[in-house]
Structures are given as C-alpha cells and as structure tokens.
Amino acid sequence: MSGEFWQTGLLGLCAGLLISVVTAPVGVSGAVFLLPVQLSVLGVPSPAVTPTNLLFNVVAGPGALIRFRRTGQLTGPLARLLLAGTVPGVVVGAVIRVFALPGPRVFKLLVAAFLLPLGLWLCLRTVRPSAGPPAADPSRSSVSLLALGVGVVGGIYGVGGGSLLGPILVGRGMPVAVVAPAALAATFVTSIVGAATYAVLSLLTPGDIAPDWTLGLLCGLGGLMGGYLGARLQPRLPEKALRLLLGGLAIAVALLYLAG
Template identity: 35%
Template sequence: MYFSVAGIEVQPWIPPLTAFCVSFFTSMGGVSGAFLLLPFQMNILGYVNPSVSATNHVFNITAIPAGVYRYIREGRMVWPLTWVVVIGTLPGVFIGSLLRVVYLPDPRNFKFFVGLVLLYIGGRMILDLLRKPAPGQDKKSAEKRFQETVKAWRSRAESTGEKLPAVRVTRFSTTRIAYEFYGEAFEISTPGILSLSLVVGVIGGTYGIGGGAIIAPFFVSVFGLPVYTVAGAALMGTCVTSLAGVTFFQVIAPWFPNQSVAPDWILGLLFGLGGMAGMYLGARCQKFVPARYIKWMLGAVIFWMALKYVVGFFL
C-alpha cells in the first residue's frame, strides 16, 4: 500500500501490529509508545519528512483515549495533576511544532538533545531501582499495598462485584497538589509540574512524541509518585497536546509548500488503531503487573533509545 504524504510503501497490517505490540507495554508506564514508533517510521519505513512528527500525533490522538478511558473507569486518574500537565504543556507544543518546521526539518541535532534528556531520566530510574533501601526504610510502599489489594480483590471480585478504591485528592491549589493512595499521602509542587510540562511540551511538539515518554519517568523518579496513579495523567496530557500539535501542523502546512508538513492521516490512523487496542489492554493489565517490572521496562527502553540517539549523533 502506498502512502502518498509519507512517500513510502508498506503492507497495511504492519503499522497496526507494530503499534499494538509497542503500546501494550509502554501504556503500563503512562507512555503512548510514540517515541518508539517515530524511530520505526524513520529508520524502518523510511519516512523522514517533517510531517512524520504530525503523523505521530495522529497516532496519539487515535490510540490514547482507550487507555485513558480504562484509567478513568478504575478511578486511577489524578485529575488535578492531569489538568496542570495539560495547561503547562499546551503553550510548549505550539512552540515546539513551529521549531520543528522552521529550524529543525533535519531532526539530527534535536535527537541529540532529546537523547541527553532521556539518558538522564532512564539512568536515574535504573539507579533508583538498583539502590538498596536505607535501614528502617524497607516498610511496604503504597504500590506494594496496592498489589496486595489487587490480589485480594481478584479472589472475590467475581462473587461480590467489588471495585478497587479510587485515588482521593486532598488538596489542589496554585501551589500544591496532594492526594492519597492506599493510605499513603503524596504532595507535589504545582509550579514545578507547570514548569516541567512547558519544557516537555516544547520537546513533544517538536519531536511528535506528545511528551509522555519524558514526563511519566519524571513523575516516578523525581517527584516520587506511584506509577499506578500517574500513568493516566501522563497519557491524558499526551493526548491533549497531540491534538493541539496535529491541528497546528495542519494549519501551518500551506505556509510551507516546499515541505511535507501536514500529517499522513491514513498511516497515522493505522498506527492509532493498533495502539488503541494495545493501550486498552495495557491499561487493563497494568494493575496485575508489579510496579518494579513496569519501572524496569520503562527505564530500560528509555535508556536504550537515549543511547541510540546520542551515539547516532556522532556516527
């Protein structure tokens, strides 16, 4: 099948199958998988036009709602965190989209920058996992209690129809966001999340990854939030910013007649359909997978991609 905007020919079953496999695993950590699909499009399919970023956004807005719906249904969306991420990211995604077309039609230099950022995040996550807890700090975490609750719930859910408890927000202001998760309280800075989201928006808008691959690890490794409660917020933020990004790319396309700027909608939708199924199943299975495994998976993938970008810059 020939995709005229992308200028490539590929079997129509390959994009959805690839997106399904990627999204099933990455969605458990609050990442859509777009940061892996972009290299796949560029390196495997040969889609190197600037419009590949916009096409990646199409994948996000098609695939992510299924995963977000599952998190909402299970009461694991921290809505204040979600809206702060959206508000902070939106201005950045417009700036980033413009930078992509005007200053970075060749993404080589920006890949190097993203590689350094992801190298730090992935490295930090892996170091946190390898670090042994200090004496007296080996008590059960909220995530361990969550796993125990899930096991107990599974044993009686069929007969009682019992649902897992939802996240409870205790504070939401211009300075702090606080919520409780299985008896453990978490509190973060609202301005800190806004600042991080703005930077993530610029990166995501430029590269077409939405930003989930960057912001989700920051929530876990820097802010110390449990992955079970931030995955939904990260995915929702990615979806909204990707919607803004693809709209912006489509609007500015007429001003750049010598470049392929507008997305390849058919290719993006094919990726999105596979990603939709993968994200829904990934979000559904997340609560049955130990958080440590999710963190290892996310950290390893990000670290590998970072090394690929950094090393590739010098080759």
C-alpha cells in the same frame, strides 16, 4: 491499492499495537519508539513524520484512557497541571519545527544524554532504594514548567511526553499508577492541539508538513488496541516492576537515539 501499500499499512498497525502494549502501563504513548520506525522502515518524510506521530497519539490515546477511567485512575489534579504546560508548549514547538528547524541529530543526542542517566538512576533506585526519607512531590510550578518544556519538544519532534515526564515524576517518588494516566491524558490532548497546529501550518507553508493520514490512522488503530491491553495489564504488575519497566524504556530510547 498496491500490495506494498497494504504491507506498509499492516506493518504500521502491528508496530503501533506491539509498542503500545509495552509502553501504556507506564504512561508512555509509544510515539517515541514509533518515530524511528516511521523514518527508517515506513518511509515517512520529514517534517511530516512529526504530525503523523501526533496523529498516532490522537487515535491511540483513548484505548488506555478508557481503561484508566473505568478504574478511576484519571481523577486528581496532575493531569490538569500537565495540560496547562504541554498545550501551549506544543504550539510553540510546531512553529519552531516548521520555521526554524533544529537539527534532529542534536535533539537525539540531547534526549539520549538526558534519558540514559535518568533511566539508569531510576532502575538502580528501584532495585536498591535509599534508606533516607522519601522524596517530596514536586511543586505545582515545577510540574507546569516541566510540562511546558516537554510540550515544546513534543511539538517539534512528535514524541509522546510520557517518555520524558514519566521517569522524572516517578523518579521524584510519585507512584506509576498516578503518573501514567495523567501523562497519557496530557499526551492525548496535546497531540490533538499539535496535529491541528500542523494542519493549519500546512495550508500556509509549502513542503511535507501535513501528516500521512492513512499511515497515522493505521498505526493509531494498532496503538488503540495495544494501549487498552497495556492499561489492563498495569494493575497486575507490582510498582517495582512498573518502575523498572519505565527506567528500562528510558534507557532503550536513549540507546536508540544514540545509535541513530
């Protein structure tokens, strides 16, 4: 194997590790940041970059989830509610990606327009909390509909749903310690379904649809280690710091997509 191959693989492993250490504490898989790295640095073609990102989620996900399970943070109904929406959504999104691909530039602008004010609002609300009554938890139906929409987006672009679910649910007043494990669990299971859907579609449709298995596995291995470390770090961070981190990540994603 060539030196360039090993250099690319090592870069992917390090990118997955570093990204996951920062994003796992707030329930973001890191795929949303890995996507531009794969396109611009690692040279993964489109649409293969989407299932490669999903493969990263599959390999990386257990790192943080094992840690959250050990601390008892995976109990509760939120993860099941999210899965009920994201699993069918990712199948629909994969089909849309292959057969009716929307322009990636439009997607980036829409995500940026959504996440930038949401991230700013979450940071401002954390620094200067309102004096009014705390926000009520979102209803089960609204969570399921939100998860369905996020699943479709994840199936189209291979981004972790936590980058969208987290800021919304935390912004509604839910604790990061509750949202993060559920969002990561939903991202993990949904990514398995999405990657399998792309594998089937690659047998039926010509083009670069199958994931880059080697690169996806290496990035995922880095994410596996980074996610475990990030989940261990979470209890050491106060809720205010976690909310600011989540809001900052939302702003960073928006600016990254605006620049792209």
